[in-house]
Amino acid sequence: MCNGMTGVSPKIGLGLIGSGFMGKTHVFGFATAQRVFDFPFKLDFATVCDVDEASAEAARQSFGFRRASADWRSLLKDPEIDIVDITAPNVLHKEMALAAIAAGKHVYCEKPLAPSAAEALEMTEAAEAAGIVTQVGFNYLKNPMFALARDMIASGELGEIRSFRGVHAEDYMADANQPLTWRHDPAGGGGALADLGSHVLATARFLLGPIVSVMGTCKTLIPERPTAAGSRETATVQTEDVAQAFVNFENGATGSVEANWVATGRKMQHDFEVYGSKAAVAFSGERLNELRFYSMDDRAGLQGFRTILAGPDHAPYGDFCVAPGHQLGFNDLKAIEVRDFLNAIAGQGLVGPDFREGYEVQKLVEMLYRSAAENRWISLS
Amino acid sequence: MCNGMTGVSPKIGLGLIGSGFMGKTHVFGFATAQRVFDFPFKLDFATVCDVDEASAEAARQSFGFRRASADWRSLLKDPEIDIVDITAPNVLHKEMALAAIAAGKHVYCEKPLAPSAAEALEMTEAAEAAGIVTQVGFNYLKNPMFALARDMIASGELGEIRSFRGVHAEDYMADANQPLTWRHDPAGGGGALADLGSHVLATARFLLGPIVSVMGTCKTLIPERPTAAGSRETATVQTEDVAQAFVNFENGATGSVEANWVATGRKMQHDFEVYGSKAAVAFSGERLNELRFYSMDDRAGLQGFRTILAGPDHAPYGDFCVAPGHQLGFNDLKAIEVRDFLNAIAGQGLVGPDFREGYEVQKLVEMLYRSAAENRWISLS
């Protein structure tokens, strides 16, 4: 799939769509991944696209691409491009991804995969039929502390898993003067649940596996917002500020989820707690290098939640730094995400989350919206 | 109501029913309250009752009462007794309380007030008709940090209140070998929700006011337990290990509640977070002398959750210790509870929680059980 894989220094070409903040973050991820990890090919930052030509050219220079383009379709025909990386608004994801898949490109797409589960499924099935590699940008899952928690759960260290509590709360919509955005338009996929709750659902699945039934509730706490920054004209907010959910897992555990973008004071409260019959783990998103762990195997009188600091014992931390406690940052997680994607392309196994996982999360989001609208539990079938 | 209130040293007589752990805690509360606070009367530790005569006599000596009795009804006719303090099993609360009310005694009763809301209401109406003072033992509410949080909410410091998250999780039932108790018998009032969830509901009402609708779910995660300690015989568990709830408040806020007695590693996770349009507060039960507070009024770049340590600024901390940061303990909260009860008897205003508040909490517990059984939202009216 990569051009020149047989040569001494095979290249893999990257085409990026979108030059905004997420585009920059992806470039950071690719560049860092290449320096930190070993791959059997070298990245070629081929083309960056943006609808605005000047933005594309500026990004080309600043991001270090060889070419700029205002036409994302130009990537599809370019034989030097192996990867199409989509950081455009999510209403465009499907069209772009389907075209890239049809052109045989590997596709890396920001979350959420699509505004609806049906679209996400269409994208997933197309990708699977084409045999290309996909990835969705749930980068919190790439935290080595998440891998540690998941491995402890999977290995039975926690015993039988009993309950999960997950929250993703921020306050970036807490100010009632914050104007309406596309996130307040239901056509974009929804409010706090779609935006932040999807992260918690992805985390829940990552750690505990499939969710089989859900009950949700949504609430819009700021009913009116300005139509634009500083505007005195307001309009009705149509998406939720807070969503809460009960979830039941296939493994028998029970759980709760909260998504909240008006949680004054919270900047990255992507927190979870998992309780098992033998042990428990807890995580706070504002301290991403720490996992708290309580084990009933510890001696009586000496039991307590211990704070495990990320270090070389927690791969791939050691690729970034040889000493523990020095801490990874948010951008480093993106580099790990890129690593998993590139390794999958190199045939070293799929780690995901791929499009199918993006679809599964989207399906849960939709189930929760339906549950909230109909005030009833909904089972996966 | 108190005998001899006109004299120099009027007395108020205490009759205690129950000499177990909670009885001891109440005695601690009365004794400490008397030393720490000023009252217009002196406590007379008159009679302690226990069905077991030997236990009653042992308690008399150890707790410092003048008389012991195996007949709780003896308290009713004793003119030296002004207060009947009930720490007996909660299935007995109603009979004892109604008799004490009929005898014109003030009644202090451990939580939950009664196994059912109907019984709690009957007790409440009898007490109100008799004009006696009542109190229910929700002692977490007596934490000065709770008063601080409530006052900040009431004064508008937090702005419009938007959301509440409350948890009470412990792990005292986490061991599947822990045998069945009366808490596993639905006739006792219920499982984790009745036991621990009632505390969260009391806290939620204390801070945010009335709850108008609820949606709940209950789950028994340990389906079988030994019938007795060490027994190989097991029986089916009939009450829930975990309960989750969505709650809507009269003031427009949304909230969630979790009660969990199998949360491995948690000893006193009575935690809450309250988010308002201007500020937020958060509390952890395992650190009862701390309240975390975030204010949008703090200067940009210097905002953050601050940890307020209990001190003399937070009455009645200063009655226990003149210096901040020295910390109150669980038992001290019981002394504050007693203070409020005695002050109400002395005519200095009712702070509560009284029987009516106990009834309101019990009503919410029942609504949640019905909601969980019927898988639907239930509104108060």
Add this chain to the structure above:
Amino acid sequence: MCNGMTGVSPKIGLGLIGSGFMGKTHVFGFATAQRVFDFPFKLDFATVCDVDEASAEAARQSFGFRRASADWRSLLKDPEIDIVDITAPNVLHKEMALAAIAAGKHVYCEKPLAPSAAEALEMTEAAEAAGIVTQVGFNYLKNPMFALARDMIASGELGEIRSFRGVHAEDYMADANQPLTWRHDPAGGGGALADLGSHVLATARFLLGPIVSVMGTCKTLIPERPTAAGSRETATVQTEDVAQAFVNFENGATGSVEANWVATGRKMQHDFEVYGSKAAVAFSGERLNELRFYSMDDRAGLQGFRTILAGPDHAPYGDFCVAPGHQLGFNDLKAIEVRDFLNAIAGQGLVGPDFREGYEVQKLVEMLYRSAAENRWISLS
């Protein structure tokens, strides 16, 4: 030693000198100890003394003593009094204690034992010669978490002890408008080192054993203070606001100590960290129910400081509360201190700190003052 020990209900009589805050705290300790623990005798709150007759009488009523007196010497001749409890200013400690010892009373004395080591030694030798029981009020040492730390060190759980870091910082003198007190008069024993540093030295000895050499430095950061509250007249401050020390332990460990009463924001930073070859413990005075513990025996990748919450595993917590995580308070520690004193009187073994330990701490304080004045290391022998 106790009058009536042969009877069914032997009594032990208490005479308290001082009715201020510490007096109240001691009464709280005696009263609570009697309810929480079992002793082979009953406490008789015989007489409370205060130089001011009205204060003594008020204390009699409020504290629940049988008699009040303005003459502390009256306690000495009273055969009903077994214990003389001294909470008067520390310049009076020696005279009172020596008289009480001469009268054959057991003596409980607030810290510091005396303004000078010489006086403390005189008191110690008199007490030892008389064979009476003594105790000094270093109540932080009574925290069950301290006992846990000391036992872990003593049992070899931490391996060879290598280093100690201890701090006691508060901010009650941080305001430069805070007027001069007896603590600013060197005759009272010294400043932050004598007041707060003595606690750290007591803790260091409690945990690691004897200190063999010290090097100290003292600094007065607020050179002038008002002579009285609100006064515009100021005078030179003659005691230190901050003291720092290096200490070497007999066991080979190295350590540091800081005492600081102008540490803005600190209310009870009585913190310590002890590092051993196999494990470490850390404690923060503002969270007295927690001990942090790191063990190299924990599995690689799962190591971290764990927070042990005080509970029934940590005697005598269970005498106060049957459930873990409910938290003891500052006043409860005083009750534990009283327990140890009463148990020693009952012949159940000396726990201390007794007068000799009070002397040892005072000796270190003086060595540090001398070291600071002479800018040199000082060894014990």
Add this chain to the structure above:
Amino acid sequence: MCNGMTGVSPKIGLGLIGSGFMGKTHVFGFATAQRVFDFPFKLDFATVCDVDEASAEAARQSFGFRRASADWRSLLKDPEIDIVDITAPNVLHKEMALAAIAAGKHVYCEKPLAPSAAEALEMTEAAEAAGIVTQVGFNYLKNPMFALARDMIASGELGEIRSFRGVHAEDYMADANQPLTWRHDPAGGGGALADLGSHVLATARFLLGPIVSVMGTCKTLIPERPTAAGSRETATVQTEDVAQAFVNFENGATGSVEANWVATGRKMQHDFEVYGSKAAVAFSGERLNELRFYSMDDRAGLQGFRTILAGPDHAPYGDFCVAPGHQLGFNDLKAIEVRDFLNAIAGQGLVGPDFREGYEVQKLVEMLYRSAAENRWISLS
């Protein structure tokens, strides 16, 4: 100074000496800086040197340099190279830096600048005479939270500064089986004090300014170590495991410093606390995105240490991520360090730490060694 600065896309050429871990970290810093920040020139990764030719070639490919060399002197004559970046062992720093300075190159050198203050001063004076830009790699100083703390101190937010407490403790030498390294040879500059204490001294100076007198003590707690990994042969350790210091600042504040590399459980305890007359700040190296702040200006009853989370308000965080709370990592700090160096080269002002600052820190380290050896206070002048 830069070749081609007049053109549209001027370049600045980088020559790196050393291809080990620090070399990789520096490359990460340069590469990330270039993507994250804007500079008036483009970096040219010209040549990487390593004494081992194969290592140099491997680094060339992996780090993305154009040329590899086994001869660091080749950089000096290369007109395409503007910057010489030294990550070689510190005994080589002086020779390399003096040669680079003589060749008119800007010099970026890892800490410590040199094993002795005399050498550091020679390097400093040569650089200043040549007018080239220098920088020493004290990257902790580049944390936006450090800048925040320093700015608060400088602006008077904390009032008069009274005391400083600084620690750098790790446990990477805690295992007595850890063999001897160059750090155990005094010729390398010293032990824990030179290695870790230098960071605390740099932090102290960064925050509070010049230190005018010091008193130190050093202790070797593990007297013998294996001469090589797994070897049964041991030799005497000649550098200290723990160093403690008292320091007095020019501004009148007092302080203490601890360096400890056998602090079991500590991975990055680079902690400081600064107390002023109006406010205080505290920092923990294991949570590099947080600064704790206590202000007496907060309302009574609502005061407490607040945790400020790094965000876009704390430049240059926003260049890495648009949202607060997402967290920077250790490697990101290196990119900020590079930014300051490149900006200085571009004539946008010197931020440092430059060679002179490296010399000042080294001078303090030496003063402390002398103080410890001679058991006395040493003043700067």
